[in-house]
Amino acid sequence: MYLVYRWLIATDYSSLTILSRGALIYVHFFSKCTVSSSLLTIAFLLISSAMLFLLGLATSLLYALYRYYSMVARYPRGPFPWPLVGNMFQQDFARQHLTSIKFAPSFDGVFTLYAPVPIVFLTDYEAIREAFVERGDDFAGRPENIVMQEIFMYAPNSGVINSNGENWREQRRVALSILRDFGMGKNLMEEQVLSSVREYLEALDNIKNKDKVDLHWPIQLMVGNIINETLFGYRYKYDDCEKLINYVEDFQKWIGDLAKSPEIAVGFAAPALLKIPFVGYHCLYKHRDNMRKICQYIVDNVQRCMEGYKPDDEPSCFVHAYTQRMPNNAFLDDVNLISTCNDFFMAGQETTTTTLRWAVLYLALNQDAQEKLRREIHAVVGRDRLTRMADKNKMIYAQATVLEVQRMANIVGGNLTHRTTRDTVVKGHHIPKDTFINGDIHYVMARDPHFVDPERFNPDRFLNEDGTALRKDLVDRVVAFSLGKRACAGEGLARVELFLGLTATVQNYRILPRDGEPIDLEPLPMNILQPRDQYIKLEKV
Numbered sequence: 001m002y003l004v005y006r007w008l009i010a011t012d013y014s015s016l017t018i019l020s021r022g023a024l025i026y027v028h029f030f031s032k033c034t035v036s037s038s039l040l041t042i043a044f045l046l047i048s049s050a051m052l053f054l055l056g057l058a059t060s061l062l063y064a065l066y067r068y069y070s071m072v073a074r075y076p077r078g079p080f081p082w083p084l085v086g087n088m089f090q091q092d093f094a095r096q097h098l099t100s101i102k103f104a105p106s107f108d109g110v111f112t113l114y115a116p117v118p119i120v121f122l123t124d125y126e127a128i129r130e131a132f133v134e135r136g137d138d139f140a141g142r143p144e145n146i147v148m149q150e151i152f153m154y155a156p157n158s159g160v161i162n163s164n165g166e167n168w169r170e171q172r173r174v175a176l177s178i179l180r181d182f183g184m185g186k187n188l189m190e191e192q193v194l195s196s197v198r199e200y201l202e203a204l205d206n207i208k209n210k211d212k213v214d215l216h217w218p219i220q221l222m223v224g225n226i227i228n229e230t231l232f233g234y235r236y237k238y239d240d241c242e243k244l245i246n247y248v249e250d251f252q253k254w255i256g257d258l259a260k261s262p263e264i265a266v267g268f269a270a271p272a273l274l275k276i277p278f279v280g281y282h283c284l285y286k287h288r289d290n291m292r293k294i295c296q297y298i299v300d301n302v303q304r305c306m307e308g309y310k311p312d313d314e315p316s317c318f319v320h321a322y323t324q325r326m327p328n329n330a331f332l333d334d335v336n337l338i339s340t341c342n343d344f345f346m347a348g349q350e351t352t353t354t355t356l357r358w359a360v361l362y363l364a365l366n367q368d369a370q371e372k373l374r375r376e377i378h379a380v381v382g383r384d385r386l387t388r389m390a391d392k393n394k395m396i397y398a399q400a401t402v403l404e405v406q407r408m409a410n411i412v413g414g415n416l417t418h419r420t421t422r423d424t425v426v427k428g429h430h431i432p433k434d435t436f437i438n439g440d441i442h443y444v445m446a447r448d449p450h451f452v453d454p455e456r457f458n459p460d461r462f463l464n465e466d467g468t469a470l471r472k473d474l475v476d477r478v479v480a481f482s483l484g485k486r487a488c489a490g491e492g493l494a495r496v497e498l499f500l501g502l503t504a505t506v507q508n509y510r511i512l513p514r515d516g517e518p519i520d521l522e523p524l525p526m527n528i529l530q531p532r533d534q535y536i537k538l539e540k541v
């Protein structure tokens with residue numbers, strides 16, 4: 001013990017903690033003690049061991065802190081992160097779009113938040129463009145983690161939205177090639193959209209009480225039928241669509257629950273903890289089971305399509321076209337087929353539906369813009385036929401209105417997370433390989449200084465001085481579909497749906513707020529920022 005004591009007083013303890021000083025006092029006291037008693041010796045041993053233990057603990061903690069802040073120093077600067085929790089308590093997970101609004105003004109378009117793993121936020125147009133377009137390959141990964149594999153994918157590394165590497169590249173390439181064969185961006189798909197729009201207008205005509213209308217389900221069915229027909233080759237009737245409604249409701253509950261579950265971060269920070277049954281269930285498997293339940297709709301539909309599949313026939317839906325390509329492509333199999341259909345069905349209806357629902361509310365609130373849009377539609381298209389994509393170039397104000405709706409609706413609260421595939425750089429900031437990236441398109445559309453008075457709905461902002469063309473500098477900054485290699489794979493279809501859906505509604509109906517009922521523009525707290533269900537008034541024009 002004396003040796004320990006000598007060692008302690010020989011140490012430069014100016015750098016030690018109060019704990020170690022306390023230990024010295026104890027050792028000193030006991031070394032002076034002349035009473036020889038076994039009790040005292042045991043007490044001495046116990047207390048000294050405890051002191052040594054605490055000293056070791058304190059040293060380990062200091063070392064852990066040193067390691068943590070050395071790790072923090074490798075990422076772009078951000079708000080101060082606390083050990084273990086990072087910035088978790090400074091973020092509202094259900095309202096992710098508010099995160100950058102809170103922090104971005106203090107940084108230069110690039111900053112890191114810890115949730116608790118580091119996520120680099122890119123919050124200006126130039127940073128997102130540099131990363132996703134100019135260094136596209138460096139930023140084209142998605143997180144590879146048990147949470148992504150179990151909760152956000154039908155099967156590990158499958159489908160398009162969350163897969164990685166060669167499998168992602170090939171699934172995306174094949175899916176886009178099939179959609180192009182079906183006419184995405186061409187007339188064929190326009191016909192499909194127009195059929196859906198006609199049914200939708202018929203449904204509106206059949207509404208008895210036009211003084212109290214909620215357009216949520218008519219819009220959902222119009223959009224849902226387009227992707228359902230593309231993938232599975234059939235459409236729902238408006239009075240017989242229970243399965244689709246159940247899917248949509250389960251999906252909305254699932255994303256709503258996820259937004260209220262910051263505990264899924266455990267799977268990113270300490271996946272080993274998921275092996276503890278209670279922790280694993282609440283932080284992961286509960287959400288996975290809900291996702292699988294939703295996926296059953298897709299599994300059933302793929303099976304139903306395969307019952308009528310004949311390899312030599314012209315494919316009549318995505319499932320048939322994909323299956324026909326399987327023998328010649330090793331990446332195509334049944335699991336990836338279901339996963340890809342799941343991705344396109346999920347991404348392909350909630351987003352467009354939500355945007356059109358916001359359009360209704362913004363136009364109800366902005367009668368001048370609505371009248372101006374209607375005048376243009378009636379002048380270019382008339383009243384007896386529907387708008388076609390060929391009319392688009394002559395309809396500058398309609399284009400500006402769709403852009404302004406997308407900018408204001410700004411439905412993606414937190415963009416899908418990207419992952420760097422190698423060490424890289426944005427705006428001079430070094431970003432290590434395997435870092436999670438949020439290219440915050442929401443912040444760009446809400447706060448880019450190019451948008452003067454950004455909180456005002458104003459399609460005119462996109463027009464040049466004489467109102468004959470769109471301002472490219474502003475159009476480029478409406479990044480609702482994101483940019484680069486991971487940009488929305490359904491952009492072509494979505495643009496047709498938005499343009500034809502919106503113009504058909506305004507061509508045929510005046511959308512009005514109900515007397516004494518203010519329009520509620522506060523989005524529901526989840527990652528896809530949906531409006532609350534609410535009533536408006538329709539007047540046939």
Ligand code: HEM
Pocket residue numbers: 160161162172227343344347348349351352355411412415416417439480481482483485486487488489490491493494
């Ligand atoms: C207004 C409608 C839509 C909006 C605003 C939208 C927006 C987005 C955004 C922001 C992303 C993530 C981009 C990124 O990671 O940087 C995305 C990805 C994706 N979207 Fe859309 N989307 C819409 C409609 C659609 C439609 C109609 C489809 C399918 C027909 C679709 C299919 C996909 C797919 C498959 C991906 C994943 C792409 C990949 O990871 O390679 N989306 N979308």
